[in-house]
Amino acid sequence: MKEKETEIPPEHPRAESLLIRERLIKHYKSGIVAEAGLFAHGRGEAFDYLLGEKTTKNALKAIEAAATALLTAKHPVISVNGNAAALAARDIVKLAELTGAKIEVNLFYRSAEREIAIKKLLEEAGAKQVLGVGEAASARITEVGSERRRVDPAGILVADVVLVPLEDGDRTEALVEMGKKVIAIDLNPLSRTAQFATITIVDNIVRAMPTLIEVAEKLRKEDRSKLKTILANFGNKRNLSEAVNLINQRLSELRERGTYISISLKGEK
Protein backbone atom coordinates (compact mmCIF):
# COMPACT_ATOMS: atom_id res chain seq x y z
CA MET A 1 0.00 0.00 0.00
CA LYS A 2 3.00 2.29 -0.37
CA GLU A 3 2.94 4.95 -3.01
CA LYS A 4 5.61 4.55 -5.61
CA GLU A 5 5.66 7.94 -7.20
CA THR A 6 9.45 8.07 -7.38
CA GLU A 7 9.96 4.86 -9.36
CA ILE A 8 9.34 5.84 -12.95
CA PRO A 9 10.25 3.12 -15.43
CA PRO A 10 12.30 4.69 -18.27
CA GLU A 11 10.07 3.00 -20.86
CA HIS A 12 7.00 4.75 -19.48
CA PRO A 13 5.47 6.83 -22.29
CA ARG A 14 5.44 9.87 -20.02
CA ALA A 15 8.74 9.16 -18.23
CA GLU A 16 10.32 12.51 -19.11
CA SER A 17 7.29 14.49 -18.06
CA LEU A 18 7.10 12.53 -14.79
CA LEU A 19 10.80 13.10 -14.07
CA ILE A 20 10.30 16.83 -14.50
CA ARG A 21 7.41 16.68 -12.05
CA GLU A 22 9.61 14.82 -9.58
CA ARG A 23 12.23 17.52 -9.86
CA LEU A 24 9.64 20.20 -9.13
CA ILE A 25 8.26 18.28 -6.15
CA LYS A 26 11.80 17.77 -4.82
CA HIS A 27 12.46 21.49 -5.10
CA TYR A 28 9.04 22.31 -3.69
CA LYS A 29 9.99 20.34 -0.62
CA SER A 30 13.40 22.01 -0.47
CA GLY A 31 11.72 25.44 -0.49
CA ILE A 32 12.75 26.54 -3.99
CA VAL A 33 9.46 26.06 -5.83
CA ALA A 34 6.34 27.85 -4.59
CA GLU A 35 2.97 26.11 -4.34
CA ALA A 36 1.73 28.24 -7.20
CA GLY A 37 4.67 26.89 -9.20
CA LEU A 38 3.23 23.38 -9.12
CA PHE A 39 -0.11 24.51 -10.51
CA ALA A 40 1.64 26.71 -13.05
CA HIS A 41 3.63 23.74 -14.24
CA GLY A 42 0.42 21.77 -14.73
CA ARG A 43 -0.98 24.59 -16.84
CA GLY A 44 2.20 24.60 -18.86
CA GLU A 45 1.89 20.86 -19.42
CA ALA A 46 -1.55 21.35 -20.93
CA PHE A 47 -0.29 23.93 -23.41
CA ASP A 48 2.78 21.82 -24.14
CA TYR A 49 0.53 18.92 -25.15
CA LEU A 50 -1.49 21.25 -27.31
CA LEU A 51 1.72 22.32 -29.03
CA GLY A 52 2.83 18.73 -29.58
CA GLU A 53 5.58 18.76 -26.92
CA LYS A 54 8.24 19.90 -29.32
CA THR A 55 10.14 23.08 -30.13
CA THR A 56 8.20 24.32 -33.14
CA LYS A 57 9.64 26.39 -35.98
CA ASN A 58 7.62 29.20 -34.51
CA ALA A 59 9.45 28.86 -31.18
CA LEU A 60 12.76 28.62 -33.00
CA LYS A 61 12.18 31.99 -34.65
CA ALA A 62 11.65 33.55 -31.23
CA ILE A 63 14.70 31.74 -29.87
CA GLU A 64 16.86 33.22 -32.65
CA ALA A 65 15.55 36.69 -31.92
CA ALA A 66 16.10 36.12 -28.18
CA ALA A 67 19.67 34.91 -28.65
CA THR A 68 20.37 37.95 -30.82
CA ALA A 69 18.85 40.34 -28.28
CA LEU A 70 20.95 38.82 -25.50
CA LEU A 71 24.17 38.84 -27.57
CA THR A 72 23.72 42.48 -28.61
CA ALA A 73 22.58 43.75 -25.20
CA LYS A 74 24.71 46.08 -23.09
CA HIS A 75 23.41 44.83 -19.77
CA PRO A 76 21.56 41.55 -20.21
CA VAL A 77 20.06 39.96 -17.10
CA ILE A 78 18.44 36.57 -16.58
CA SER A 79 15.68 36.82 -13.99
CA VAL A 80 15.23 33.58 -12.07
CA ASN A 81 12.28 32.34 -10.03
CA GLY A 82 11.69 29.02 -8.30
CA ASN A 83 10.46 26.97 -11.25
CA ALA A 84 13.16 28.33 -13.57
CA ALA A 85 15.87 27.43 -11.05
CA ALA A 86 14.41 23.98 -10.44
CA LEU A 87 14.11 23.15 -14.14
CA ALA A 88 17.03 24.96 -15.75
CA ALA A 89 19.71 26.05 -13.25
CA ARG A 90 22.62 24.72 -15.31
CA ASP A 91 21.36 26.14 -18.56
CA ILE A 92 20.77 29.51 -16.93
CA VAL A 93 24.42 29.57 -15.82
CA LYS A 94 25.65 28.46 -19.26
CA LEU A 95 23.57 31.04 -21.08
CA ALA A 96 24.72 33.77 -18.71
CA GLU A 97 28.37 32.89 -19.38
CA LEU A 98 27.81 32.74 -23.11
CA THR A 99 26.04 36.08 -23.38
CA GLY A 100 27.68 37.97 -20.50
CA ALA A 101 24.34 38.17 -18.73
CA LYS A 102 23.97 38.63 -15.01
CA ILE A 103 21.75 36.32 -12.99
CA GLU A 104 19.20 37.82 -10.61
CA VAL A 105 16.80 36.03 -8.32
CA ASN A 106 13.41 37.64 -8.64
CA LEU A 107 10.30 36.33 -6.91
CA PHE A 108 6.77 37.65 -6.86
CA TYR A 109 6.27 37.14 -3.16
CA ARG A 110 9.74 37.54 -1.79
CA SER A 111 10.89 35.11 0.83
CA ALA A 112 14.41 35.27 2.26
CA GLU A 113 14.55 31.50 2.62
CA ARG A 114 13.48 30.88 -0.97
CA GLU A 115 15.87 33.48 -2.36
CA ILE A 116 18.79 31.95 -0.52
CA ALA A 117 17.81 28.42 -1.56
CA ILE A 118 17.60 29.49 -5.22
CA LYS A 119 20.95 31.30 -4.98
CA LYS A 120 22.53 28.17 -3.55
CA LEU A 121 21.11 26.01 -6.33
CA LEU A 122 22.43 28.41 -8.97
CA GLU A 123 25.85 28.46 -7.33
CA GLU A 124 25.91 24.67 -7.27
CA ALA A 125 25.16 24.84 -10.99
CA GLY A 126 28.28 27.01 -11.44
CA ALA A 127 27.04 30.58 -11.02
CA LYS A 128 29.78 32.90 -9.76
CA GLN A 129 27.50 35.80 -8.93
CA VAL A 130 23.80 35.82 -8.09
CA LEU A 131 22.11 39.21 -7.74
CA GLY A 132 18.87 40.22 -6.09
CA VAL A 133 19.12 38.24 -2.88
CA GLY A 134 18.15 39.89 0.42
CA GLU A 135 19.44 43.42 0.95
CA ALA A 136 21.05 43.45 -2.49
CA ALA A 137 17.61 44.06 -3.99
CA SER A 138 17.55 47.64 -2.74
CA ALA A 139 15.90 49.32 -5.73
CA ARG A 140 12.16 49.45 -6.33
CA ILE A 141 10.17 49.34 -9.50
CA THR A 142 6.58 50.45 -9.60
CA GLU A 143 4.31 47.84 -10.98
CA VAL A 144 0.87 47.80 -12.40
CA GLY A 145 -1.76 47.77 -9.65
CA SER A 146 0.57 49.90 -7.52
CA GLU A 147 2.49 46.89 -6.33
CA ARG A 148 6.08 47.65 -5.67
CA ARG A 149 8.79 45.19 -6.26
CA ARG A 150 12.44 45.21 -5.40
CA VAL A 151 15.21 44.62 -7.87
CA ASP A 152 18.98 44.73 -7.71
CA PRO A 153 20.44 48.13 -8.78
CA ALA A 154 23.33 46.22 -10.35
CA GLY A 155 20.99 43.93 -12.25
CA ILE A 156 17.44 44.31 -13.54
CA LEU A 157 17.29 48.02 -12.66
CA VAL A 158 20.00 48.90 -15.21
CA ALA A 159 19.39 46.05 -17.65
CA ASP A 160 18.44 46.73 -21.25
CA VAL A 161 17.45 43.14 -21.99
CA VAL A 162 15.86 40.85 -19.39
CA LEU A 163 15.18 37.18 -19.96
CA VAL A 164 12.26 36.20 -17.74
CA PRO A 165 11.57 32.51 -18.08
CA LEU A 166 8.19 31.66 -16.51
CA GLU A 167 7.37 35.19 -15.40
CA ASP A 168 4.03 36.68 -14.42
CA GLY A 169 2.22 39.23 -16.54
CA ASP A 170 2.40 42.22 -14.20
CA ARG A 171 6.13 41.94 -13.88
CA THR A 172 6.61 41.63 -17.61
CA GLU A 173 4.44 44.67 -18.24
CA ALA A 174 6.34 46.69 -15.64
CA LEU A 175 9.71 45.83 -17.17
CA VAL A 176 8.53 46.72 -20.66
CA GLU A 177 7.17 50.03 -19.36
CA MET A 178 10.61 50.75 -17.93
CA GLY A 179 11.88 50.57 -21.50
CA LYS A 180 13.50 47.17 -21.27
CA LYS A 181 13.40 44.47 -23.88
CA VAL A 182 11.78 41.49 -22.20
CA ILE A 183 12.28 37.95 -23.43
CA ALA A 184 9.71 35.54 -22.02
CA ILE A 185 9.50 31.77 -22.14
CA ASP A 186 5.83 30.90 -21.81
CA LEU A 187 3.87 27.94 -23.16
CA ASN A 188 0.65 29.91 -23.31
CA PRO A 189 0.77 32.26 -26.30
CA LEU A 190 -2.28 34.13 -24.97
CA SER A 191 -0.97 34.83 -21.47
CA ARG A 192 -0.37 38.40 -20.38
CA THR A 193 3.34 37.62 -20.12
CA ALA A 194 3.40 36.30 -23.67
CA GLN A 195 1.47 39.29 -24.99
CA PHE A 196 3.44 41.98 -23.13
CA ALA A 197 6.93 40.61 -23.75
CA THR A 198 9.14 41.95 -26.53
CA ILE A 199 10.10 38.44 -27.61
CA THR A 200 8.05 35.44 -26.48
CA ILE A 201 9.38 31.92 -26.81
CA VAL A 202 6.32 29.67 -26.77
CA ASP A 203 8.08 26.54 -25.63
CA ASN A 204 8.84 24.40 -22.61
CA ILE A 205 11.77 25.85 -20.65
CA VAL A 206 13.49 22.46 -20.55
CA ARG A 207 13.70 22.46 -24.35
CA ALA A 208 13.93 26.20 -24.96
CA MET A 209 16.98 26.85 -22.76
CA PRO A 210 19.35 24.31 -24.35
CA THR A 211 18.18 25.43 -27.79
CA LEU A 212 18.75 29.06 -26.86
CA ILE A 213 22.31 28.18 -25.80
CA GLU A 214 22.94 26.30 -29.03
CA VAL A 215 21.61 29.12 -31.18
CA ALA A 216 23.54 31.76 -29.19
CA GLU A 217 26.74 29.75 -29.70
CA LYS A 218 26.20 29.87 -33.46
CA LEU A 219 25.07 33.47 -33.67
CA ARG A 220 27.89 34.92 -31.57
CA LYS A 221 30.19 34.27 -34.53
CA GLU A 222 27.98 36.26 -36.91
CA ASP A 223 28.58 39.92 -37.64
CA ARG A 224 26.40 42.67 -36.22
CA SER A 225 24.54 43.39 -39.44
CA LYS A 226 23.27 39.84 -39.67
CA LEU A 227 22.15 40.02 -36.04
CA LYS A 228 20.38 43.30 -36.68
CA THR A 229 18.50 41.71 -39.56
CA ILE A 230 17.29 38.85 -37.39
CA LEU A 231 15.90 41.26 -34.82
CA ALA A 232 14.37 43.54 -37.44
CA ASN A 233 12.59 40.64 -39.12
CA PHE A 234 11.05 39.34 -35.93
CA GLY A 235 7.51 40.39 -35.05
CA ASN A 236 6.27 39.14 -31.70
CA LYS A 237 2.55 39.69 -32.26
CA ARG A 238 2.74 37.88 -35.56
CA ASN A 239 4.73 35.06 -34.05
CA LEU A 240 2.29 34.67 -31.16
CA SER A 241 -0.61 34.65 -33.58
CA GLU A 242 1.13 31.83 -35.45
CA ALA A 243 1.56 29.90 -32.20
CA VAL A 244 -2.18 30.14 -31.51
CA ASN A 245 -2.78 28.88 -35.03
CA LEU A 246 -0.55 25.89 -34.36
CA ILE A 247 -2.65 24.94 -31.33
CA ASN A 248 -5.84 25.35 -33.33
CA GLN A 249 -4.50 23.20 -36.14
CA ARG A 250 -3.43 20.49 -33.75
CA LEU A 251 -6.78 20.49 -31.98
CA SER A 252 -8.58 20.18 -35.31
CA GLU A 253 -6.29 17.40 -36.49
CA LEU A 254 -6.72 15.45 -33.28
CA ARG A 255 -10.46 15.88 -33.41
CA GLU A 256 -10.61 14.73 -37.01
CA ARG A 257 -8.37 11.76 -36.42
CA GLY A 258 -10.58 10.87 -33.48
CA THR A 259 -7.44 10.40 -31.47
CA TYR A 260 -6.77 11.70 -28.02
CA ILE A 261 -4.01 13.49 -26.25
CA SER A 262 -2.54 11.17 -23.67
CA ILE A 263 -2.54 13.85 -21.08
CA SER A 264 -3.62 11.79 -18.14
CA LEU A 265 -0.71 10.30 -16.35
CA LYS A 266 -0.47 6.99 -14.65
CA GLY A 267 -1.21 8.30 -11.27
CA GLU A 268 -4.02 9.69 -9.35
CA LYS A 269 -5.20 13.02 -10.53
Next chain:
Amino acid sequence: MKEKETEIPPEHPRAESLLIRERLIKHYKSGIVAEAGLFAHGRGEAFDYLLGEKTTKNALKAIEAAATALLTAKHPVISVNGNAAALAARDIVKLAELTGAKIEVNLFYRSAEREIAIKKLLEEAGAKQVLGVGEAASARITEVGSERRRVDPAGILVADVVLVPLEDGDRTEALVEMGKKVIAIDLNPLSRTAQFATITIVDNIVRAMPTLIEVAEKLRKEDRSKLKTILANFGNKRNLSEAVNLINQRLSELRERGTYISISLKGEK
Protein backbone atom coordinates in the same frame (compact mmCIF):
# COMPACT_ATOMS: atom_id res chain seq x y z
CA MET B 1 9.43 39.01 3.61
CA LYS B 2 6.65 36.61 4.59
CA GLU B 3 4.73 34.89 1.88
CA LYS B 4 1.07 35.75 1.89
CA GLU B 5 -0.40 33.04 -0.20
CA THR B 6 -3.33 32.53 2.12
CA GLU B 7 -4.62 36.10 2.12
CA ILE B 8 -6.59 36.40 -1.08
CA PRO B 9 -8.52 39.66 -1.36
CA PRO B 10 -12.09 38.86 -2.51
CA GLU B 11 -11.87 41.54 -5.21
CA HIS B 12 -8.90 39.80 -6.79
CA PRO B 13 -9.83 38.94 -10.39
CA ARG B 14 -8.74 35.37 -9.79
CA ALA B 15 -9.97 35.05 -6.20
CA GLU B 16 -12.14 32.00 -6.85
CA SER B 17 -9.42 30.16 -8.71
CA LEU B 18 -6.93 30.99 -5.94
CA LEU B 19 -9.31 29.78 -3.24
CA ILE B 20 -9.68 26.46 -5.05
CA ARG B 21 -5.91 26.17 -5.17
CA GLU B 22 -5.73 26.86 -1.46
CA ARG B 23 -8.21 24.10 -0.81
CA LEU B 24 -6.13 21.67 -2.83
CA ILE B 25 -2.92 22.69 -1.05
CA LYS B 26 -4.64 22.32 2.31
CA HIS B 27 -5.79 18.83 1.38
CA TYR B 28 -2.41 18.02 -0.13
CA LYS B 29 -0.88 18.77 3.25
CA SER B 30 -3.57 16.74 5.03
CA GLY B 31 -2.75 13.73 2.83
CA ILE B 32 -5.91 13.69 0.73
CA VAL B 33 -4.58 15.12 -2.52
CA ALA B 34 -1.64 13.43 -4.26
CA GLU B 35 1.27 15.40 -5.70
CA ALA B 36 0.10 14.45 -9.17
CA GLY B 37 -3.25 15.98 -8.23
CA LEU B 38 -1.69 19.44 -7.97
CA PHE B 39 -0.20 19.23 -11.46
CA ALA B 40 -3.44 17.75 -12.80
CA HIS B 41 -5.36 20.68 -11.39
CA GLY B 42 -3.01 23.08 -13.17
CA ARG B 43 -3.66 21.27 -16.44
CA GLY B 44 -7.36 21.52 -15.78
CA GLU B 45 -7.03 25.26 -15.17
CA ALA B 46 -5.49 25.70 -18.61
CA PHE B 47 -8.36 23.91 -20.32
CA ASP B 48 -10.88 25.75 -18.17
CA TYR B 49 -9.49 29.07 -19.39
CA LEU B 50 -9.67 27.82 -22.93
CA LEU B 51 -13.32 26.97 -22.39
CA GLY B 52 -14.07 30.38 -20.89
CA GLU B 53 -14.41 29.17 -17.28
CA LYS B 54 -18.09 28.55 -17.57
CA THR B 55 -20.45 25.59 -17.93
CA THR B 56 -21.08 25.62 -21.66
CA LYS B 57 -24.27 24.42 -23.34
CA ASN B 58 -22.15 21.56 -24.53
CA ALA B 59 -21.33 20.58 -20.94
CA LEU B 60 -24.98 20.99 -19.98
CA LYS B 61 -26.02 18.42 -22.57
CA ALA B 62 -23.59 15.92 -21.06
CA ILE B 63 -24.78 16.82 -17.56
CA GLU B 64 -28.38 16.04 -18.56
CA ALA B 65 -27.34 12.71 -20.01
CA ALA B 66 -25.28 11.99 -16.89
CA ALA B 67 -28.13 12.84 -14.51
CA THR B 68 -30.42 10.58 -16.53
CA ALA B 69 -27.92 7.72 -16.52
CA LEU B 70 -27.53 8.00 -12.73
CA LEU B 71 -31.29 8.25 -12.10
CA THR B 72 -32.08 5.21 -14.26
CA ALA B 73 -29.16 3.07 -13.05
CA LYS B 74 -29.68 -0.04 -10.97
CA HIS B 75 -26.40 0.23 -9.10
CA PRO B 76 -24.90 3.69 -9.56
CA VAL B 77 -21.56 4.37 -7.88
CA ILE B 78 -19.58 7.58 -7.48
CA SER B 79 -15.86 6.84 -7.55
CA VAL B 80 -13.86 9.34 -5.49
CA ASN B 81 -10.17 10.21 -5.59
CA GLY B 82 -8.20 12.87 -3.72
CA ASN B 83 -8.95 15.87 -5.91
CA ALA B 84 -12.63 15.00 -6.20
CA ALA B 85 -12.93 14.72 -2.41
CA ALA B 86 -11.02 17.95 -1.84
CA LEU B 87 -13.08 19.93 -4.32
CA ALA B 88 -16.54 18.41 -4.13
CA ALA B 89 -17.08 16.25 -1.01
CA ARG B 90 -20.43 17.80 -0.11
CA ASP B 91 -21.78 17.66 -3.64
CA ILE B 92 -20.69 14.04 -3.95
CA VAL B 93 -22.71 13.20 -0.85
CA LYS B 94 -25.73 15.19 -2.07
CA LEU B 95 -25.66 13.60 -5.50
CA ALA B 96 -25.33 10.13 -3.97
CA GLU B 97 -28.41 10.73 -1.80
CA LEU B 98 -30.39 12.13 -4.70
CA THR B 99 -29.64 9.29 -7.10
CA GLY B 100 -29.24 6.41 -4.65
CA ALA B 101 -25.60 6.05 -5.67
CA LYS B 102 -22.97 4.48 -3.47
CA ILE B 103 -19.71 6.26 -2.78
CA GLU B 104 -16.43 4.41 -3.27
CA VAL B 105 -12.92 5.65 -2.66
CA ASN B 106 -10.76 4.64 -5.58
CA LEU B 107 -7.15 5.72 -5.99
CA PHE B 108 -4.61 4.89 -8.66
CA TYR B 109 -1.78 4.23 -6.25
CA ARG B 110 -3.57 3.03 -3.19
CA SER B 111 -2.44 4.33 0.14
CA ALA B 112 -4.18 3.30 3.35
CA GLU B 113 -3.59 6.72 4.90
CA ARG B 114 -5.04 8.56 1.92
CA GLU B 115 -8.05 6.26 1.66
CA ILE B 116 -8.86 6.77 5.33
CA ALA B 117 -8.38 10.54 5.09
CA ILE B 118 -10.72 10.71 2.10
CA LYS B 119 -13.30 8.53 3.85
CA LYS B 120 -13.18 10.83 6.87
CA LEU B 121 -13.65 13.92 4.70
CA LEU B 122 -16.64 12.34 2.96
CA GLU B 123 -18.15 11.36 6.30
CA GLU B 124 -17.70 14.89 7.59
CA ALA B 125 -19.57 15.99 4.49
CA GLY B 126 -22.46 13.73 5.50
CA ALA B 127 -21.71 10.38 3.86
CA LYS B 128 -23.24 7.49 5.76
CA GLN B 129 -21.35 4.77 3.92
CA VAL B 130 -18.02 4.92 2.10
CA LEU B 131 -16.94 1.85 0.16
CA GLY B 132 -13.55 0.76 -1.12
CA VAL B 133 -11.42 1.56 1.91
CA GLY B 134 -8.77 -0.93 3.03
CA GLU B 135 -9.82 -4.58 3.10
CA ALA B 136 -13.27 -3.70 1.75
CA ALA B 137 -11.73 -3.38 -1.70
CA SER B 138 -11.31 -7.13 -2.01
CA ALA B 139 -12.20 -7.58 -5.69
CA ARG B 140 -9.78 -7.02 -8.54
CA ILE B 141 -10.31 -5.67 -12.00
CA THR B 142 -7.77 -6.25 -14.73
CA GLU B 143 -6.67 -3.05 -16.33
CA VAL B 144 -4.96 -2.15 -19.53
CA GLY B 145 -1.19 -2.64 -19.27
CA SER B 146 -1.79 -5.63 -16.97
CA GLU B 147 -2.14 -3.43 -13.95
CA ARG B 148 -4.52 -4.80 -11.46
CA ARG B 149 -6.68 -2.64 -9.34
CA ARG B 150 -8.86 -3.36 -6.39
CA VAL B 151 -12.48 -2.38 -6.12
CA ASP B 152 -15.24 -2.98 -3.61
CA PRO B 153 -17.45 -6.01 -4.47
CA ALA B 154 -20.41 -4.08 -3.08
CA GLY B 155 -19.61 -1.01 -5.18
CA ILE B 156 -17.81 -0.55 -8.50
CA LEU B 157 -17.58 -4.29 -9.16
CA VAL B 158 -21.36 -4.64 -9.46
CA ALA B 159 -22.15 -1.09 -10.63
CA ASP B 160 -23.85 -0.49 -13.96
CA VAL B 161 -23.15 3.25 -13.97
CA VAL B 162 -19.99 4.76 -12.47
CA LEU B 163 -19.38 8.48 -12.14
CA VAL B 164 -15.63 9.04 -12.17
CA PRO B 165 -14.87 12.70 -11.68
CA LEU B 166 -11.20 13.39 -12.52
CA GLU B 167 -10.30 9.83 -13.40
CA ASP B 168 -7.34 8.52 -15.39
CA GLY B 169 -7.67 7.05 -18.85
CA ASP B 170 -6.67 3.45 -18.05
CA ARG B 171 -9.23 3.17 -15.32
CA THR B 172 -11.97 4.60 -17.49
CA GLU B 173 -11.12 2.19 -20.29
CA ALA B 174 -11.10 -0.77 -17.90
CA LEU B 175 -14.52 0.12 -16.50
CA VAL B 176 -16.01 0.56 -19.97
CA GLU B 177 -14.55 -2.81 -21.00
CA MET B 178 -16.29 -4.36 -18.00
CA GLY B 179 -19.54 -3.21 -19.61
CA LYS B 180 -20.21 -0.30 -17.31
CA LYS B 181 -21.49 3.11 -18.32
CA VAL B 182 -18.82 5.56 -17.26
CA ILE B 183 -19.57 9.22 -16.65
CA ALA B 184 -16.41 11.35 -16.57
CA ILE B 185 -15.87 14.96 -15.59
CA ASP B 186 -12.79 16.11 -17.47
CA LEU B 187 -11.83 19.57 -18.73
CA ASN B 188 -9.73 18.15 -21.55
CA PRO B 189 -12.06 16.89 -24.29
CA LEU B 190 -9.14 15.08 -25.93
CA SER B 191 -7.94 13.13 -22.91
CA ARG B 192 -8.13 9.35 -22.89
CA THR B 193 -10.64 9.56 -20.07
CA ALA B 194 -12.82 11.92 -22.06
CA GLN B 195 -12.60 9.77 -25.17
CA PHE B 196 -13.21 6.42 -23.47
CA ALA B 197 -16.06 7.48 -21.20
CA THR B 198 -19.70 6.83 -22.12
CA ILE B 199 -20.69 10.35 -21.11
CA THR B 200 -18.05 13.06 -20.71
CA ILE B 201 -18.82 16.31 -18.95
CA VAL B 202 -16.21 18.79 -20.18
CA ASP B 203 -16.42 21.16 -17.26
CA ASN B 204 -14.76 22.10 -13.99
CA ILE B 205 -15.88 19.75 -11.21
CA VAL B 206 -16.69 22.71 -8.93
CA ARG B 207 -19.31 23.91 -11.43
CA ALA B 208 -20.35 20.55 -12.89
CA MET B 209 -21.28 18.86 -9.62
CA PRO B 210 -23.79 21.47 -8.36
CA THR B 211 -25.27 21.66 -11.85
CA LEU B 212 -25.54 17.89 -11.99
CA ILE B 213 -27.43 17.94 -8.67
CA GLU B 214 -29.77 20.66 -9.90
CA VAL B 215 -30.49 18.85 -13.15
CA ALA B 216 -30.98 15.51 -11.37
CA GLU B 217 -33.47 17.18 -9.00
CA LYS B 218 -35.52 18.32 -11.99
CA LEU B 219 -35.26 15.14 -14.01
CA ARG B 220 -36.18 12.75 -11.18
CA LYS B 221 -39.75 14.01 -11.54
CA GLU B 222 -39.88 13.18 -15.25
CA ASP B 223 -41.24 9.91 -16.54
CA ARG B 224 -39.03 7.13 -17.86
CA SER B 225 -39.82 7.70 -21.52
CA LYS B 226 -38.57 11.28 -21.37
CA LEU B 227 -35.40 10.09 -19.64
CA LYS B 228 -34.88 7.43 -22.29
CA THR B 229 -35.15 10.06 -25.00
CA ILE B 230 -32.49 12.22 -23.35
CA LEU B 231 -30.07 9.31 -23.25
CA ALA B 232 -30.89 8.18 -26.78
CA ASN B 233 -30.29 11.65 -28.17
CA PHE B 234 -26.91 12.06 -26.55
CA GLY B 235 -23.78 11.22 -28.55
CA ASN B 236 -20.54 11.47 -26.63
CA LYS B 237 -18.17 11.60 -29.60
CA ARG B 238 -20.24 14.32 -31.21
CA ASN B 239 -20.41 16.24 -27.96
CA LEU B 240 -16.65 15.99 -27.43
CA SER B 241 -16.03 17.14 -30.97
CA GLU B 242 -18.21 20.17 -30.25
CA ALA B 243 -16.19 20.89 -27.09
CA VAL B 244 -12.97 20.90 -29.11
CA ASN B 245 -14.65 23.29 -31.55
CA LEU B 246 -15.50 25.62 -28.68
CA ILE B 247 -11.84 25.79 -27.67
CA ASN B 248 -10.83 26.41 -31.28
CA GLN B 249 -13.37 29.20 -31.61
CA ARG B 250 -12.28 30.84 -28.40
CA LEU B 251 -8.61 30.69 -29.35
CA SER B 252 -9.39 32.27 -32.72
CA GLU B 253 -11.53 34.99 -31.16
CA LEU B 254 -8.89 35.85 -28.59
CA ARG B 255 -6.22 35.95 -31.24
CA GLU B 256 -8.31 38.21 -33.44
CA ARG B 257 -9.24 40.54 -30.62
CA GLY B 258 -5.55 40.70 -29.76
CA THR B 259 -6.53 40.10 -26.20
CA TYR B 260 -4.98 37.67 -23.81
CA ILE B 261 -6.12 35.09 -21.34
CA SER B 262 -5.26 36.28 -17.87
CA ILE B 263 -3.91 32.92 -16.94
CA SER B 264 -0.95 34.03 -14.93
CA LEU B 265 -1.79 34.51 -11.35
CA LYS B 266 -0.51 37.08 -8.96
CA GLY B 267 2.11 34.88 -7.53
CA GLU B 268 5.32 33.30 -8.43
CA LYS B 269 5.10 30.69 -11.09
